[in-house]
Amino acid sequence: MHLIVMITAVVAAQWCFVGSAAGAVGGGEFYRGKVIRIVVGFSAGGGFDTFARTVARYMGKYVPGNPSIIVDNMPGAGSLIAANHIYRAAKPDGLTIGAFNGNQILGQLVGAQGINFDARKLEWIGAPGYNHDLCLLHQRTGIANAEQWLTAKAPLKLAGSAPGATTDDVAKILKEAIGLPMRLVTGYKGTADMRVAVESGEMDGLCGFSWVSVRATWRRAVESGQAIIMLQSAPKAHADLPKVPLTISFAKTPEARQLIEAGVHQPGAITYGYSLPPNTPKERVQILRKALLQAVKDPDLLNDANKANLEIAPASGEEIAQAIENMFKTPPAIVAKLKETLK
Template sequence: MGFLFVGTLCFLLVTPAGLAFSGQSGENAFDERAVAAFYRGRIVRVVVGFPPGGGADVYSRVIARHLGRFIPGSPTVAVTNMPGAGSIIAANHVYNSGAKDGTEIGMLNGAVILEQLFANPAVHFDMARFRYLAVPVNETYVMIVTRQANIARFSELLGVQAKQLVLGAIPNSTLEHAPILLREALNANLKVVAGYKGSADIRLAIDSGEVHGFFNPWSTIKTTSSDKFASGEWSILAQLTDQPLRDLPSSNIPAIPDLTGDADKRMLLRYGTSAPNQFGKVYMLPRAVPVDRAAALEAAFSQTFADKSFLSEAEKSKLEITPLYGAAILRIVNDFLGMPAGVKDRLKRSLKGSG
């Protein structure tokens, strides 16, 4: 039998002999019988680098409910949360001490690639050496503000009479990087309160009045907090994209890159905010996992993201699915690691030691 998923540029073909091919160009072959013999009766754990309740956790749990059906041998798939440092703790675990037999899948925030570029001493992994499986959605972050902040437009954060907005942030993530870079590039009056482990913790801080806003992917926040926008308790001031979203709760929300005509500042914002979120929720393995099992897992993600029952649950949960797979993700990672030296230096100066 055969499966061909043209829309996602990834395919799986299974021959009568049980030899399967997975990958962007079909180069990764695996023996389905051998892979099934290994996975049968086992548990595959998805290690999520964030706490329960946030977008990374929600996506992972919905995916986990379907993924096992498409892994040869039909293992049980379970989610484990390992929060901390914007998913650096989970990345270190998966890369170094985690299972290397294909029974442990990491789920990281792509923005940690900046910490590798900046030689953060907490980083003990190489993003270029993970075996990438899938990204469920290309994310666009939005700036969310509460009614209590009394700020209706992004322009109120600019200029001599600018109001100050206090934002909650997760260290080493876009939630921290974005406001710092908006201060750098646009002189926006933003104060960052970092140290939260996940967006669910930031929402609690908002409820207590500790902070009055945060950045979050629109694909996530419209799932977890649509009632906040419907009631007017929350609103959106800006979006981190050069391709404005069409389904935001209000119109005329500015796209941040449009607020500066300076090419260097636009590049700073691109590499520091929007580019890492092409792979913001990325599922990967340590490189040591046997090639056949890695190929089978990538194929399983591809089939899951094309499955009607999965897509039905994703739609009910308001989860967008616009996937990327292994080789395409690695190309983005390598492009990012090869950014111009001048941009890298300016990003490092802006982000390190700021708060």
């Protein structure tokens, strides 16, 4: 009898040890001595890159085991290359975070070519900010406001990255919804390259440029009057931009309003979402969710963000996942119209 009790106790202790070891590997001890990569789908110097590098400096100290966090730029196809990489190639071990344009999820909704991921199967850990889309023109165009642009006889050249990028999709949607006179010239690696093109006279401006990015990378041009903000494509005006008209105010039909809401407003809420590959261990997902939300409250991060003119407005991983689920509930007729518009 005593022998059976002793054997049972030993087996129980062994199972407890195995369970504890597994928990340690899945959690904090797993990250000790490791390196986490944030794969940014755009070139260095743009808003996505600036956000990621700011987060990378502080997030590691909130992950048990204090791993190093580095940024790896993987530009191309409006960040679609990075999105597909996170879904198809990255190991689901909690060491690779995707920072691609959430607008690519709109591409999945409308069945765009090249989409090799399912956003609903990715693990979302949160976002450091949201996308408050703007349209800007260079002062050399001679156009001072949205009303003048909408009545322009010749289309203006807008810089874009690739189908699925905010710069491309927003411009196309606004052309369809409110008749914005524009000609899209796509192929730039990111907004850093687009800014150079606009400043050199190669392009007239761009749409789908987030106020977060403008604040961080192009504020001097705006404050000097070199770059003029024409429109803000968001549900409500930003506190910093009370006099800039809302794009949706120029929509003349219910369908036009729905196109802007489904194609611009909804994706804007998830643009800066950070994701992990499908099947990443749930414990590591929760660790990184918690670490990101702690990092974006860090006083030193907030100080750095303020110096870089970054606006920190975090969303949780759960909020991003729910927003994506809501996007896939868009009425079929609007999805069909968006597909036609974005082709």
